[in-house]
Amino acid sequence: MRFKDKTVIITGAGSGIGRAAARLFAEEGAQVVASDLSESVHETVAGLGGAVALQMDAGDEADVERLVATACERFGGLDVFFANAGISGGASGIFDSSVDLWAEVLRVNLIGPALAIKHAGPRIVERGGGTILCTASVAGLRSGAGGPAYSASKAGVINLVQTAAQQLSTSNVRVNAICPGLIETGMTQRAFDYAREMGKEDKLGRLNPLRRAGAPEEIARVALFLASDEASYVNGQAWVVDGGLSSSHPVTRQEFGKPAF
Template identity: 40%
Template structure:
């Protein structure tokens, strides 16, 4: 394995794509700063990183809280002196419901994490990267960010917002040595998505394409981690503002 020796901050590192990517970065020789709201799962990821010989720290944070975000950014810089890569990954899934039946509290919950959390992470990490004169940001959007999703109006809106933030930041910081891209997963086997079939049954809607996943299966988090680490690699020097669908052909 090639050792890139980057400092990588990962939000939502306690499970799913975040955990798989944390382990992949660490295996590549990168130092990882693991961020998650869940103390137990975040520390579990750090334990796994260290068991495979990796180096990192864990910082508990609510990504929608400005003080918490500034704290994990500051901890990364205090510990390792810089931030080379930011995997802005933390997110939550909406309870499936028709738009008119969505409660305002659900709207606030989704937008707080999926939009405000992504915005705050970029806001404070970009300041560090701008001072360095380089850096890479990868945001986690969704296939719901590039098309509509039935019974997920607020979630879809939040992920469209992530796409918009990604493109805007890529444009604004392209001359400052900072690349910003986004991944759009679709059908990944994670704790977050394992609840989806039950929610579909409750809502009474099952997408017509779901039984016919074009690759015949959901993705494993490790497959997304391969894409994330590629986007973060110094060898991938000419991509910015790209919205990368990693969905097994779901959106074709």
């Protein structure tokens, strides 16, 4: 019960990492406010006791203000904000991407977490401290893991948490990012479904040393740790959870127990 009597907001909780996190935080005693643009967020909180579901746009300032206000009015304050909502923006290259696509990806993926920090930070300070988590991506570390707009937005998230950690100095509010690799979520579901239809599910995640894709729960467990007092000295960091994908530049990978060439 690491989060007993703690209030936790999770965006993008209608599926995938956000849904898994909502359930894990609730199991640890948290008062969860789960939000998503999709009505599926109501399914997430079903069976989670007093958890609250709210449909909202994570990149809209009025909606973020309403989300924080709802959590504080319902539970008396805020301890953790997990800014997890995001969109992929598709696979268009730099020369094929419209300004509108770039604007929308940056609005949700980067401005959204900035709004979370702006409006949640002061309320968490009022509680004497807590945690803000943002979902970034291995695509924010280097090229090759996402489209240009998505990758740039996630690189921005990594710098954002570093900057926010500095600006929240002495407040006892820690700000960190999680950088998932290939995870089966609502955003990647089409690729997973296609691979299964083609009988190639075993090819998913084959570029990392574990040779598999990750599960939402594997990211949610890291979020749970980073938000807990067990991570009390972790601040301004980007934690990579990718099966080892980012440990190497792309190469012809060696098979375990076999010569490299």
